[in-house]
Amino acid sequence: MPSKTEVKKVNNPAELEKVFAIRREVFVDEQNCPPELEWEFEDESTHFLATVDGEPAGAARWRKTEKGYKLERFAVLSKYRGYGVGGALVKAVIADLPADADYVYLHGQVQACGLYEKYGFQKTGPEFEEAGIKHYKMVLA
Template identity: 35%
Template sequence: MASEIRAIRSDSPLYAGALRLRYEVFVLEQAVPEEIEVDEHDAEAQHFVIQDGAEVVATMRLVPYGDALKVGRVAVRKDLRGRGLGRRMIEEAARVAEAQGARALVLSSQVVAVPFYRKLGFVEEGPVFDEAGIPHTRMVKRLGPGGEEGQEKQ
């Protein structure tokens, strides 16, 4: 089954596998225009992959975003969804963000994925908007002192 999460850069041979998976999920499954799937942030992003043998079966990227990190391009191979790979990726994002001193994780969630991110401590901020023809909403998970991780529930 799937291996540990590996941090890679855009010059890694595994990056091609991450792009193949993103193409399958976003362009083929969700009809995101191919010309916007890879963008100017890919070169600067921290990329993460989970492999099954030599194949990349889950991926995400983290991009600096003010005092936060922006999670993006979270993709899991269709037949492996629901097995915790996406959760593992988001938990890794939080670990990396805290280690780098980020105060929050932010992301643009597809509306259908909002319950998934809520379970992982994200909250919606702002209205629903269209991104690549798909309804999205901004979500934030506060980290560290003063953030959700260290606050008592009121």
């Protein structure tokens, strides 16, 4: 059982490589997302790395879009799922948003919507497919 989970904002190449490795394992390898869809908007995003007992465990990011602030690429390595890493990432990313972030949204995979709902997100609109995976658009209430 993990004892210490930490989430921090990262921007140096070594830490970003850990973020990208987590996303590669979860999205490209595990969920079969096309790599060209996975690696976009990196330079304009603010990235986060979650560690459990010092080991890389999860990743996420946010970026400003035309609509508002979009939370994206929440990924937790399979061996760390069920230990609160996803929730720690959601809390850290929300806490890092600018004070004027009045419209915050994400595209939540169907199986993760319950997690986002715990932190105030609500489904809006119909289910849709993105990168071959079912999602809902969710907005922070």
